[in-house]
Every structure is written in C-alpha cells, then in structure tokens.
Amino acid sequence: MTAIAPRKTPQSPDSPPAYAGLDRLFIGGRWVQGHSEHKITSVDPYHQAPIAEYQAASEQDIDEAYQTAKKAQIEWAKALPSERSQVMQRAAEIMNARQEEIVSWLIREAGSPRSKAMLEWQSAYALMQQVIAAPYQADSQILPSDLPGKESRVYRQPVGVVGVVSPWDFALHLANRSIAPALAVGNAVVQKTPSMTPISGGFILAKIYEEAGLPEGVFSVIAGKASEIGDAFIAHPIPRVITFTGSTKAGRHIGQLAMSSPLMKRVSLELGGSSPFVVLDDADLELAVNAAVFGKFLNAGQICMSINRFIIDQRVHDEFVDRFVDRVRQLKVGDPNDPDTAIGPIIDQAQLDSLMKHIQSAHQEGARQLLGGDPEGLVLPPHVFVGVTNQMTVAREELFGPVAPLIKVRDEAEALQVANSTEYGLSSAVFTRDEQRGLQFALQVEAGMTHINDQTVNDLPNAPFGGEKNSGIGRFGGSWAIEEFTTDHWITVQRTPRVYPF
Numbered sequence: 001m002t003a004i005a006p007r008k009t010p011q012s013p014d015s016p017p018a019y020a021g022l023d024r025l026f027i028g029g030r031w032v033q034g035h036s037e038h039k040i041t042s043v044d045p046y047h048q049a050p051i052a053e054y055q056a057a058s059e060q061d062i063d064e065a066y067q068t069a070k071k072a073q074i075e076w077a078k079a080l081p082s083e084r085s086q087v088m089q090r091a092a093e094i095m096n097a098r099q100e101e102i103v104s105w106l107i108r109e110a111g112s113p114r115s116k117a118m119l120e121w122q123s124a125y126a127l128m129q130q131v132i133a134a135p136y137q138a139d140s141q142i143l144p145s146d147l148p149g150k151e152s153r154v155y156r157q158p159v160g161v162v163g164v165v166s167p168w169d170f171a172l173h174l175a176n177r178s179i180a181p182a183l184a185v186g187n188a189v190v191q192k193t194p195s196m197t198p199i200s201g202g203f204i205l206a207k208i209y210e211e212a213g214l215p216e217g218v219f220s221v222i223a224g225k226a227s228e229i230g231d232a233f234i235a236h237p238i239p240r241v242i243t244f245t246g247s248t249k250a251g252r253h254i255g256q257l258a259m260s261s262p263l264m265k266r267v268s269l270e271l272g273g274s275s276p277f278v279v280l281d282d283a284d285l286e287l288a289v290n291a292a293v294f295g296k297f298l299n300a301g302q303i304c305m306s307i308n309r310f311i312i313d314q315r316v317h318d319e320f321v322d323r324f325v326d327r328v329r330q331l332k333v334g335d336p337n338d339p340d341t342a343i344g345p346i347i348d349q350a351q352l353d354s355l356m357k358h359i360q361s362a363h364q365e366g367a368r369q370l371l372g373g374d375p376e377g378l379v380l381p382p383h384v385f386v387g388v389t390n391q392m393t394v395a396r397e398e399l400f401g402p403v404a405p406l407i408k409v410r411d412e413a414e415a416l417q418v419a420n421s422t423e424y425g426l427s428s429a430v431f432t433r434d435e436q437r438g439l440q441f442a443l444q445v446e447a448g449m450t451h452i453n454d455q456t457v458n459d460l461p462n463a464p465f466g467g468e469k470n471s472g473i474g475r476f477g478g479s480w481a482i483e484e485f486t487t488d489h490w491i492t493v494q495r496t497p498r499v500y501p502f
Contacts, residue, residue, distance in 0.1 A: 022199050023052045025223060026206035027061060028068035029216025035060050040195050040223050045111035045345040045378050046336055054198060057222035059232045065190045065220035066238040069161045072217030073188035077158050081135035088135075088184050090212035092128035098208070099125075102172065105200040110171055111345040111378070113336045116299045123459055124173040127180055130461035130478070134184035137479065138486050149496030155489040158186035159266070162485060163239035165230075165254070167246050168194040168347060169302045169400075171201030177465075178243040178268070179205060179219070181481035187241075188218045192233050196347055198223045226250070234258055234265075241266045241485060245304070247398075248272040248424075248470045255473070268474035268484050270466060272398045273426030274308040275456040276419035278441070279320055280412055281313040283431035287453060289323045295429070295455025297331060297382060300343045301402045302351075305427035305449070305456050309388075309395050310406040311415050317408045321386055325370050328382050328404070343402055345378035352378055355401040359383055362394040367405065390418045398424070412441065420446045425468030427456040448475075 024031040036056035044051055076084070095102065099121055106117035143152040162182040166175035171194055182189050193202025202221040209219050222229075234242055234257045242265050244254050251271040258265040277295060279288050296307040312320050336344035346352040352375060363369065367388045373381035380402055388395055388405040395405050409415045419428060428447040432438045438452035448467040451458055459465055459477075466475040474484055 022203045022207065023054060025054070025057055025061060026203060026210070026219075026221040027065045028072075028220060029210070034058060034222070034224065036224060036228065038225065038228065040198060040225070042109055042196070042198055043348070044108050045347050048377060051109060052199060054223050056224040057229055058224075059229060061222055062190075062229060062232050062236060065222055066161060066163075066236050068217035069188035069190050069220060070238050072215055073158070073161055073186070076188060076215055076218045077186035079186070084135040084184055084186065085132050087209075087212050087214050088128065088132045088180065091180075091208050091214075092125065092132065094208045094211055095121075095125050095128055102200070102204060105204060106172060107336050109200045110168060110197050111336050111347060112299060113341045113344045114339050115342070116344075117336075119298075120170050120173050123170070123461075124176050127173065127177055127461045131180045131184040134181055134482060135186070138185045138482055145492075147494075147498065149494060149498065151493045151495065153491045153493070155491060156486050157489055159240040159485055159487050161188045161190065161239045163233060163236070163242045164189055164191040165226075165233065165242070165244040165246070166191060166194055166201055167304075168197040168201060169299065169304065171197040172204065173459075174245050174270075175201050176205055177476050177481070182241075182485040183209070183214070183219065185482055185485055187485055190220045190222070190233075190239065192226075192229070193221050193223050195223065195225055231257060235261045237261070237263055239265060240487075241268065243268040243474075243484070245270040251472065266484075268476070269472040270304065270426075270474075270476065271470060271472040272424055273304050273306075273467065273471050274396070274398055274422045274424040275305055275427045275447075276309050276311050276422075276429070276445075277307040277456060278415050278419055278428070278430040279310070279312045279316060280415065280430065280432040280437070280441070281315040282433045282437075283313075283316060284433055284453075285316060285320055285323060288431040289320065289327055291429070291431070291453075291455040292324055293327045293331070295457050296404050297328070297343055297402050298457055300346060300380070302347060302400050303457055305458075306400070307404070307429070307456050308399055309390070309418075310404060311409055311418050312406060313412070313415060314408050314410055317406075321370070321406060324404075324406075325384055328371055328384060331382060333381050334376075334379055343379070343382060346375075346380055346401060347378075349378065351400065352380060355380060355399065355403060358394050358397065358399055358401075358403060362388070362392065362403075362405065365392045365394070367392060367394065390421050396422070416441060416444055420444075423470040426471035427451070427458070427467075429454060429456045447471075
C-alpha cells in the first residue's frame with residue numbers, strides 16, 4: 001500500500017511532500033495530465049508556499065471522464081450488494097490506516113488547525129462506516145393494487161452518473177458525503193475538486209478508492225477553475241444528478257444550468273448560511289459561551305454552518321458578552337501545526353480581503369468592536385462586535401471568517417423574528433434551560449437544522465443535512481442520501497386479462 005505521505009519542499013520545510021501521483025488528474029482509472037493550457041497551484045495558506053501544481057482539466061478531459069463513467073457504471077450497478085459493500089469497507093480501512101497522513105494534508109493544504117483536521121477526519125471516517133451498509137438499503141417495494149391480477153412494483157435504481165462539485169472548507173468530508181453514498185448504491189461519479197484544496201478535497205479520495213479496488217472508470221477526479229470548465233461540467237449530457245456545495249450565487253447558476261440543459265438534471269445543493277445562535281433569558285451561560293466559541297471559531301469560522309449571528313436576550317446580554325470576550329481573548333491564533341492553535345489562517349488573500357471589508361462596514365454602520373487586530377499573513381485574529389443590528393452588512397451576509405456580530409433583542413419573540421429575518425436557512429441553535437421551550441422555539445426556526453443547547457456545527461452520518469430557503473435543495477446523510485442518488489422505476493405486471501370499459 002503506497003503511503004500518502006509528502007516529500008518536504010524548500011518553500012515550506014515542515015510541510016508534507018507531494019505524494020507521487022497526486023499532482024495529476026484521475027480520469028478513467030489513470031493518473032494523467034490535464035489538457036488545459038492553464039495550471040492550478042495548491043498553496044499552503046499559512047506559509048503561503050506552493051505545494052503542488054496541476055495542468056488543469058479541459059472540456060476534453062471532462063468528456064473523457066463522463067464517457068468512461070457511463071460505460072463503467074453499467075457493470076458497477078450490476079455488482080452484488082456485497083461486492084460494493086466490500087469496496088466501501090476497504091476504503092474505510094484505508095482511511096483509518098492513513099489517519100495521520102490525511103490529517104497532515106488537511107493542516108497543510110487547507111490551513112486547518114489540528115483539532116479541526118481531526119474532527120474532519122472523524123466525520124469522513126464515520127460516513128465511510130455508514131455507507132458500508134448502503135448497498136443493502138436501496139430497497140424496492142411491492143405496492144397494493146386495486147386492479148385484479150395486477151402486481152405493482154417499485155424498483156429503486158441508481159441514477160447512473162453523478163457530477164460532484166465540492167468546496168474547500170471541509171474538503172475531504174464534504175466531497176465524500178456525496179461520493180461515497182453515490183458509489184455505494186451503484187452510480188459512477190465524476191468530481192470537480194476544489195481548486196484551493198485539490199489534494200485533500202479530491203485526489204486523496206481517488207487514491208483511497210483506487211487502492212480499495214473500485215473498478216476503473218467508476219470514479220474520476222478533475223481539477224480546474226470554475227470560470228473555465230464549470231459550465232461544461234454541469235451542462236454535459238451524461239450526468240443525471242449534480243451535487244454542489246458552495247455559495248448561493250453559484251448554486252443558483254448551477255441549478256439554472258442543470259434545468260435548462262437538453263436533458264434536465266436533478267440537483268442537490270448545499271449553499272450559503274447565516275446561522276443564528278440564540279441565547280434566551282433562562283440559558284445556562286457557561287454552556288452557551290463554551291458552545292459559542294467553538295461554533296464560531298472552529299476553522300477560523302470558515303464553515304458553511306458556522307455561527308454567523310449571535311442573538312442574545314437583553315436580560316443576559318451583558319453577562320454573556322463579558323464571558324464570551326474573556327474566552328475568545330484566550331484563544332491561540334497562528335500556526336495550524338501547533339496542537340494548541342484554535343484559529344489558523346484564512347484560506348487565501350481574496351477571502352481575507354472580503355473579511356476586511358466586512359469589518360470596515362461594521363465600523364461604518366455603527367457597531368462597536370470589543371476584540372480585533374490586524375492580520376499577520378493570512379491569519380486574522382478573532383473580531384467581536386456588539387451593538388449590531390440585523391440590518392447591518394456584517395449580520396446580513398455570510399462572513400466565513402473569525403468575525404462575531406452580537407445582536408441584543410428584547411425577548412424570545414424578537415429573537416425568533418431576528419433569527420428568521422434572513423434569506424438563508426441552514427443551521428441554527430437555541431439555548432434555554434427549558435427543553436420544551438427550546439423545542440417550541442426550534443420548530444419555528446426556518447432552517448433545515450436546529451440544535452437545542454448545542455452550537456450550529458453538527459453533522460452526523462445518519463441524519464438529514466441540508467437547508468431551507470436560499471441555503472439549498474435536498475438532504476445529505478443516511479437514507480436521505482440514498483434517495484438523492486437513486487430513482488424509482490414503477491413497473492406493473494398484469495397476470496390475468498384486464499377488463500376495460502370500452
């Protein structure tokens with residue numbers, strides 16, 4: 001078994017080396033150079049040093065990946081459930097054996113602090129264990145029929161070929177949560193890996209499935225800029241389902257493109273969020289503050305379901321703020337390789353520039369800054385603002401960084417109104433000592449997920465992950481993922497002659 005372990009580079013002495021084969025695309029079971037004239041460079045965001053360079057994919061590469069996937073899928077779908085399950089089992093074993101190597105790549109390529117990288121590996125591994133049983137869960141049905149002599153059947157079948165466009169923030173897990181269940185139920189998959197994390201977000205998975213014995217062509221991974229090949233990847237006539245995790249703007253475009261193609265495609269979209277974290281007047285503040293710090297600053301706030309807005313009842317607002325600021329001030333910021341670091345680098349300069357604009361707008365619109373500081377390289381220290389209203393830019397827009405806007409509200413009714421006054425509806429949280437009160441509040445939140453007395457960053461392999469409103473369409477996880485990647489074929493058998501009215 002070849003190690004996924006890097007060679008050291010002079011630009012970044014303590015970074016993992018480029019694993020042989022991970023500087024190429026994976027198409028039809030072969031590691032190949034892309035045919036675009038452009039290149040993609042994977043960069044260590046903390047040292048700001050290059051890790052690997054790729055010849056990007058062209059439309060020719062996309063077509064080859066999809067064509068080989070279509071051919072390979074036919075036999076893969078015919079494989080016994082036990083055969084597909086065994087491949088998933090071996091992939092899980094490889095992922096477990098490679099834990100430290102995978103974690104090291106997440107730290108180096110995504111700038112993930114070790115605690116976040118371990119959490120991501122655990123999520124990805126739990127998902128792999130979950131999908132081992134998936135080939136047996138895509139079950140068919142016999143339906144009751146009112147017609148004499150007719151048997152009514154519903155066959156659950158794989159959709160065929162799935163196109164996956166995955167993000168960089170939880171690159172390994174958010175790619176594999178589509179790839180693994182889609183493969184397990186008999187589909188072939190072509191993935192466009194994120195340009196900023198092509199290794200940890202795609203090519204490591206290609207190597208894992210290759211070593212696990214997945215047949216050639218069933219899984220391909222390409223790399224390229226969305227502006228160059230994104231539309232061609234979505235509009236290609238072969239994939240029947242497209243899954244995408246990313247911004248709402250990009251998701252809208254993908255949805256429109258998928259529906260307007262000559263053969264309409266299904267889409268599964270997990271998009272932007274503005275997750276509210278609500279603290280009611282009877283909340284356990286110690287519990288709430290501990291959860292708030294984790295849910296906001298994990299991975300420097302670069303997670304789709306990170307807390308985006310803190311909504312705090314006026315009766316506990318000041319005490320919550322004091323405790324929150326004290327805890328945040330103690331967080332270690334800097335080198336993601338240091339096991340004590342809580343907040344590592346922002347992924348790239350463009351994202352840092354966006355955050356600096358949000359910080360500037362918060363000042364201009366009247367918010368008061370309690371914590372902050374200038375960035376060092378791409379590392380931005382945590383920023384905390386009070387006096388924020390839900391109309392301010394820092395509250396309305398998804399932040400994707402270590403910036404915490406705190407909103408004071410009069411009571412529970414206003415807290416609910418503020419929580420729901422957003423175009424997004426991904427994750428949410430509410431803190432109260434009264435579980436029934438929390439449940440009644442949660443049921444009124446316009447979101448796909450609400451957590452009572454916990455923070456917003458939760459993802460279990462057997463639970464439905466997804467959002468409402470402009471946060472997406474569809475659900476990932478468990479039986480919901482199986483539904484996303486299969487289709488129902490209704491077939492009837494008329495066993496006795498049927499009497500027709502004319």
